[in-house]
Amino acid sequence: MKALIYTKTGDLDVLQIKEIDKPTPKDNQVLISVKACALSITDYERFKTLSSKVSFSTQIISALMGFAGSPIGAEIAGVVVEVGENITHVKVGDSVYGKTAGTFPKGGFAEYALMDKDHVCVKPQNMTFEQASAISISFETALGALRKGNVRAGQQVMIYGSSGGVGLYAVQLAKSMGANVTGVCSTRNLELAKQMGCDYVIDYKKEDFTKVQTKFDAIIGVNGCNSMKDYKRLLKPNGIFVGVGGNVKQVSKAFLLSFISRNFSYFAGPIMPQKDYLSYAKELAETGKLLPYIDKIYSVKDTKEAIRYIVSSHTQGKVVVSMDFK
Structure with a gap:
């Protein structure tokens, strides 16, 4: 072959x-x-x-x-x-x-x-x-990150990097879970992020996303290479930042902080498998909740x-x- x-x-x-x-x-x-x-x-x-x-x-x-x-x-x-x-x-x-x-x-x-x-x-x-x-892989990664963040209906959730392969699935999953979603992406991706389900979108090229007034129950940082202090300021007292991907410095900081603070965690993608993720994706797709x-x-x-x-x-x-x- x-x-x-x-x-x-x-x-x-x-x-x-x-x-x-x-x-x-x-x-x-x-x-x-x-x-x-x-x-x-x-x-x-x-x-x-x-x-x-x-x-x-x-x-x-x-x-x-x-x-x-x-x-x-x-x-x-x-x-x-x-x-x-x-x-x-x-x-x-x-x-x-x-x-x-x-x-x-x-x-x-x-x-x-x-x-x-x-x-x-x-x-x-x-x-x-x-x-x-x-x-498969992008969806499983997004699903694992949201499960790690224990995302539930009615919560405020930020998806940093909301227009990439993992980010777009994270947006759609958070919406299917009943969350209110704020996406952070660049100018050219604003409409796509809105189209895929974001309730509110921040253009990080024109606006400092850390100045938003909303406090979040969960922040999913998809390659979100920013200061952990910035993310901490945006979290509710019991909120959690879940890092996905990113550079070595970002990964190590999120990972190390997960041992000393309940506000931080890290999800390492497919090496942390999610049970029945494909059948779940199929169900969402066939009911119009995943594209x-x-x-x-x-x-x-x-x-x-x-x-x-x-x-x-x-x-x-x-x-x-x-x-x-x-």
Whole structure:
């Protein structure tokens, strides 16, 4: 089968379409014919310099996660072609979505890919393969962050970074939970944030979001690289800031503060799995409460351009690649 392989640690030129063996599902796995795959941070973060100068940390991460020699891609949608003995919730011919197999998911940019039992679900009936592929990791991360913040109906919730892949899901989830949502994003994303459910939007390029008069029960900081003191001032006495992503300094501060203050926590995304997240996303989607926002769709042959676009632009929502190898 054809696959887009990360042949070795390096710049975008190391991505090459090659012929590799078609995988075989184990007892708790499903093999699908991949129709679409969304780009996630593990796919493009390693190319963030857009040059041949690869940081030492990138080299270490690539080695530890076994990226070299494997197809990129983790968020996928497609059609089931084979199931393992222990699979009963999906069958051959079903249109499904979720993420690829393994502790460190990869392998989605291929004609065929494996999915583990707990990370595959029949796709929402009202969605295309492209839309469904844009859900799994970003949605699970947003869901985990809101659960960490114990978001409930009637609460005041701020989503910092409300127009990105995780942020837009956080907005929609908070609204579905009955919260009042304040989004923080840049000028060009204001209308999108409102469209996706924000009750109020702050343009951080024109307004100091820390001066808002509202006190919040929860603040979800998606790559929210700001002072922890600023966030603390915006919280109610029992409020909580939940960090998601961000630079090393931001991550370490939120993580360390979580041990000494009930006002701070950190959510590390897919390594903290959420039970039944795909079936929950399906339910929300089919009742009109969840809509993936796709910035652009590329052909697999143009994946390098897709990654270049993400790294060099402030994308809205997700970027998806169609697995049209033929």
